[in-house]
Amino acid sequence: MDFPKINVSSKADIQYITQTWRKALFDKLERQYGKNDPKRIQQVQHLLDQWLENMIAMASSNIDINGIPYNQALINEDFEPLDESLGKRLQQQQLKVEELTLKVAERRKRVPEQVKMLLDDAIRRQSALSDRIEFEPDSVEEIEKEKARTEQELEKDCFLKYNPSGRGAGSRGRNPTLNPVS
Secondary structure (H helix, E strand, O other), rough: OOOOOEEOHHHHHHHHHHHHHHHHHHHHHHHHOOOHEEEEHHHHHHHHHHHHHHHHHHHHEEEEEEOOHHHHHOOOOOOOOOOOOHHHHHHHHHHHHHHHHHHHHHHHHHHHHHHHHHHHHHHHHHHHHHHHHOOOOOHOOOOHHHHHHHHHHHHHHHHHHHHHOOOOOHHOOOOOOOOOOO
16 A cells, blocks of 8 residues: 655754654653663663664655655755745656657658658759750850840840930930949
């Protein structure tokens, strides 16, 4: 049968309980036998101390000090009192960390496959597009023709920019020379 653990806030609480029991036992011993035989009283006190230590040792598995098992708390330094709401938040955060770790592991499995599919698709599209585009002109003459056509279009664009009405330079008093567009 599992019983709930006894939770105390400090080692001093256990020491206080132990000292209270010890005082009660020794007071009872003194009332019972008086101070007649100090040697016998000292032997009985020693036996009562051992009994009390054994009782605490047997109960120690069911005692927590600030949420830390009794034996560990005695070995370690003093602890701040346990904040139960903070402990619950800590547990929630640990669960969240575990969930996120699982998500990351899952994505590490899935994402490389998705990246490979996307790269394959991009390469396929790029190669299909490159099949439709000619990268080298057939001759130098075609390059010259394309250059002349582009220059004419630029001159026309500049002329229209500086002469939106298209009537010539004299209508607005501007210089008819073409200035490159900045």
